[in-house]
Amino acid sequence: MLRYVVNRIVSLLPVLIIVSIIVFLIIHLTPGNPATLILGEEASPTSIHQLEEKLGLNQPIVVQYLDWLKKMVTGDFGQSVYSSEPVTHMIAANLGPTFSLMVFALILTLIIAIPMAVIAVWKRNTILDPIFISVSLLGVSIPAFWLAILLVLIFAVALPVFPVAGYVPLSRNFLGGLYHLFLPAFILAAVETGLVARMLRDGMLEAVNQNYTKTARAKGLTESTVLLKHVLANALIPTTTVIGTMVAGLMGGTVIVETIFTIPGIGQLLIDSIYRRDYPVIQGVILFIAVVYVLVNLIVDLLYTLLDPRIRYD
Amino acid sequence: MKHQSEKLLSAIVALILLFSLSACGSGASNQSSSKPAKGGTLKVAYASEPATLDWSYTSASATRDIGWNIFETLFTLDKNYDIKPMLASSYRVSKDRKVYTIKLRRGVKFHDGSVMTASDVKASFNRWRKVSSVGQITDPYIKKITPVDEHTIQVTLKTPYESFISNISAPKSALAIIPAKIANQAKDKPLSNNQLTGTGPYKLSTWTKGQKIELARFNQYSARKETHWGGLTGKKTAYFKKIDFLIVKDAQVRQNGLKTGLYDYAQSIPTDLYDSIQSSGQVKPVTYINGYSAVTPDKSEPPFNDIKARQALNDALNKEAIAKATYGNKKFYQMDGALFDPQQKQLYTKAGTRPYLAYNEGKARQLLKESSYDGRTLKIIYSNNNDNYKEIAEIVKQQMEAVGFKVELIPYEWATFLTKWENPKNWDLEIVGWSTRFSPVELGMLQLNTNSSGWYKSRKWESLLGQWGKAVTEKQKQEVLAQMNRTVYTELPFYKIANEKTLDIRSSQLHYDSWLGERFWNTWKTNE
Numbered sequence: 001m002l003r004y005v006v007n008r009i010v011s012l013l014p015v016l017i018i019v020s021i022i023v024f025l026i027i028h029l030t031p032g033n034p035a036t037l038i039l040g041e042e043a044s045p046t047s048i049h050q051l052e053e054k055l056g057l058n059q060p061i062v063v064q065y066l067d068w069l070k071k072m073v074t075g076d077f078g079q080s081v082y083s084s085e086p087v088t089h090m091i092a093a094n095l096g097p098t099f100s101l102m103v104f105a106l107i108l109t110l111i112i113a114i115p116m117a118v119i120a121v122w123k124r125n126t127i128l129d130p131i132f133i134s135v136s137l138l139g140v141s142i143p144a145f146w147l148a149i150l151l152v153l154i155f156a157v158a159l160p161v162f163p164v165a166g167y168v169p170l171s172r173n174f175l176g177g178l179y180h181l182f183l184p185a186f187i188l189a190a191v192e193t194g195l196v197a198r199m200l201r202d203g204m205l206e207a208v209n210q211n212y213t214k215t216a217r218a219k220g221l222t223e224s225t226v227l228l229k230h231v232l233a234n235a236l237i238p239t240t241t242v243i244g245t246m247v248a249g250l251m252g253g254t255v256i257v258e259t260i261f262t263i264p265g266i267g268q269l270l271i272d273s274i275y276r277r278d279y280p281v282i283q284g285v286i287l288f289i290a291v292v293y294v295l296v297n298l299i300v301d302l303l304y305t306l307l308d309p310r311i312r313y314d
Numbered sequence: 315m316k317h318q319s320e321k322l323l324s325a326i327v328a329l330i331l332l333f334s335l336s337a338c339g340s341g342a343s344n345q346s347s348s349k350p351a352k353g354g355t356l357k358v359a360y361a362s363e364p365a366t367l368d369w370s371y372t373s374a375s376a377t378r379d380i381g382w383n384i385f386e387t388l389f390t391l392d393k394n395y396d397i398k399p400m401l402a403s404s405y406r407v408s409k410d411r412k413v414y415t416i417k418l419r420r421g422v423k424f425h426d427g428s429v430m431t432a433s434d435v436k437a438s439f440n441r442w443r444k445v446s447s448v449g450q451i452t453d454p455y456i457k458k459i460t461p462v463d464e465h466t467i468q469v470t471l472k473t474p475y476e477s478f479i480s481n482i483s484a485p486k487s488a489l490a491i492i493p494a495k496i497a498n499q500a501k502d503k504p505l506s507n508n509q510l511t512g513t514g515p516y517k518l519s520t521w522t523k524g525q526k527i528e529l530a531r532f533n534q535y536s537a538r539k540e541t542h543w544g545g546l547t548g549k550k551t552a553y554f555k556k557i558d559f560l561i562v563k564d565a566q567v568r569q570n571g572l573k574t575g576l577y578d579y580a581q582s583i584p585t586d587l588y589d590s591i592q593s594s595g596q597v598k599p600v601t602y603i604n605g606y607s608a609v610t611p612d613k614s615e616p617p618f619n620d621i622k623a624r625q626a627l628n629d630a631l632n633k634e635a636i637a638k639a640t641y642g643n644k645k646f647y648q649m650d651g652a653l654f655d656p657q658q659k660q661l662y663t664k665a666g667t668r669p670y671l672a673y674n675e676g677k678a679r680q681l682l683k684e685s686s687y688d689g690r691t692l693k694i695i696y697s698n699n700n701d702n703y704k705e706i707a708e709i710v711k712q713q714m715e716a717v718g719f720k721v722e723l724i725p726y727e728w729a730t731f732l733t734k735w736e737n738p739k740n741w742d743l744e745i746v747g748w749s750t751r752f753s754p755v756e757l758g759m760l761q762l763n764t765n766s767s768g769w770y771k772s773r774k775w776e777s778l779l780g781q782w783g784k785a786v787t788e789k790q791k792q793e794v795l796a797q798m799n800r801t802v803y804t805e806l807p808f809y810k811i812a813n814e815k816t817l818d819i820r821s822s823q824l825h826y827d828s829w830l831g832e833r834f835w836n837t838w839k840t841n842e
Contacts, residue, residue, distance in 0.1 A: 032729030040373035164570040
């Protein structure tokens with residue numbers, strides 16, 4: 001088990017190196033110069049040149065990459081060319097909002113998806129099932145940005161139930177923070193719910209006719225116990241995989257939702273840095289996302305052993 | 315068994331309901347907006363986060379509009395764009411027009427509590443000569459700067475240069491006065507957050523990157539007495555205890571936030587929303603001049619190195635039609651061919667601008683035939699982050715094609731656009747807006763032999779800039795300005811489309827005096 005974990009973590013290295021090279025190439029080959037953006041479009045060529053030199057942008061791209069790699073190995077992600085803040089500080093400062101948003105969205109997804117799937121399976125021969133299928137399909141198909149604009153117009157402008165934008169750290173004001181996060185998290189959840197609920201439903205439908213389910217029923221267990229304890233539990237494994245990939249989807253979704261709701265998270269940091277050509281920050285954030293993604297998938301794989309004791313990594 | 319799952323369901327529903335109810339409760343307390351005239355927090359939805367708040371270091375408007383709440387200059391502009399003293403009390407020029415003796419106001423305190431003296435002014439001056447784009451223009455004329463006593467400073471020029479006072483008053487890459495200690499520490503680097511020490515009515519309290527910039531009232535602010543000057547000078551009172559500049563990039567969010575009381579003031583709203591804003595009671599529009607849009611040809615290469623081709627283009631462009639289609643509402647554009655805005659009385663003259671509206675398709679076709687244009691496809695570049703320039707580009711293309719040009723539109727994202735602009739190979743025409751300028755030396759679209767002017771080379775313009783530096787009286791200045799207009803319409807280095815106005819919005823409870831950009835002293839909120 002431990003060996004498996006270590007192996008997986010070591011195999012992360014080549015992934016990160018490849019990601020870093022691709023990202024480095026893409027962002028440096030994209031036209032745009034952070035020095036011009038900082039000094040304003042009418043800055044003299046000499047001032048721009050001086051700033052480029054100060055930022056180390058006049059070096060050949062290979063030298064810049066190796067310099068960056070050398071520093072990164074020692075844990076130094078460099079400084080933002082825009083605000084001269086260390087990249088690690090910026091990521092840390094923007095992590096809280098994204099993390100809260102993602103966890104909240106994940107919880108909402110599960111709160112909505114699990115009962116939905118259970119009801120759909122329980123009432124599988126009624127009108128509820130096709131309704132469920134259409135609703136979940138709609139959820140998967142609606143673009144997050146469109147849903148965001150629509151819900152803001154309805155629940156924040158026309159009926160001012162929720163704020164149109166803004167962020168309050170949960171550590172400062174827990175309820176106020178959740179209140180600000182509700183709409184954005186709900187929008188993220190709406191997209192993911194459809195997927196998770198359908199996975200669960202399919203898994204449960206498969207389990208409903210298995211022999212162990214029949215045995216459970218034969219033992220005289222109530223239908224709800226059968227569904228929740230036997231069917232649902234067995235449908236959870238494929239769903240867990242989906243939840244793992246969902247984290248990536250949520251990360252992508254946060255980029256849009258954070259921008260619309262002005263939540264100072266990782267997504268907004270990434271977008272801003274791209275517009276500003278803030279190379280070290282773009283590089284740092286993408287690597288960070290890559291690491292999170294790989295780690296989440298590792299955790300999902302390890303979770304299998306908990307959900308199904310038959311699975312072992314030896 | 316039904317019973318149990320129903321219980322589960324209703325429990326979940328109840329939880330969600332409870333949750334949203336408690337959420338409403340906590341939100342309501344945030345929304346109490348009625349505040350007495352003095353005190354409270356002003357919440358501004360600000361469109362873009364500046365790289366730095368160092369007002370000397372960059373010409374970016376995002377820096378300027380927050381920076382001038384923190385910093386002040388020796389001289390500055392009043393509400394009529396006339397130069398008035400701010401931190402200076404008066405000045406005198408020697409007979410040979412080379413020595414400027416500037417008297418400073420006494421007892422003016424910096425945010426760190428120290429009192430402003432001539433040595434602070436000298437150090438700020440020296441830093442500005444190095445870091446500011448306007449300072450770099452002024453630097454070659456300055457021979458020496460000497461503090462005469464604590465409250466007097468003398469600037470000796472190499473040759474007479476009448477733009478001197480105007481340059482040090484410009485609210486763009488401004489000569490902000492900072493403590494000598496800080497100026498010497500910072501040298502040619504931008505001021506860091508703990509170095510942002512000025513004399514303004516507000517001081518920086520915290521800057522949460524990506525979120526907000528908080529200013530706090532400077533309680534020891536020494537105000538001038540003049541109540542009627544306005545603009546950036548005269549009596550400034552900080553009514554709000556705090557100003558929060560919240561970074562909100564999406565215009566729709568800024569507008570929705572203002573409507574729902576999340577913000578008191580929102581910057582930069584699409585002008586086509588003006589009518590809907592006019593009809594709502596709680597939101598009021600704020601408009602101010604914001605330079606003009608222009609089309610600039612690349613004059614270093616064919617076809618626009620040929621004056622005939624440039625004349626053909628001037629006759630091909632129906633600027634009124636372009637402006638009408640682009641800006642729509644008459645309140646947000648003005649057809650005027652001069653280099654400066656009519657509100658800038660000391661810089662404005664209409665003389666020499668007649669060819670501005672020379673639209674004549676037949677003549678354009680004729681001129682194009684006579685020119686060296688070989689029928690190649692011309693590239694128009696513009697930035698797609700602004701709908702106005704996109705609109706202008708599309709109509710310019712139609713109008714050019716109507717007289718026989720072949721045209722291709724190439725939109726870029728802003729940072730890419732800036733890079734593409736640097737090389738004449740990438741474009742033949744470029745479309746961009748130029749914010750309000752305060753002196754002929756600052757006109758970006760006429761900076762000789764740079765990409766921003768499309769590599770404009772002109773002895774005539776060079777000599778006019780020289781004459782501007784020597785013009786002393788109003789009459790002399792007006793004459794030079796008229797000559798400048800005439801030169802621009804003979805040599806056609808760029809085509810002005812129309813003067814632009816910007817739309818901000820404010821809460822109807824906010825008492826705000828509109829000028830250029832956002833300034834939040836003398837601003838308060840009433841309970842009505």
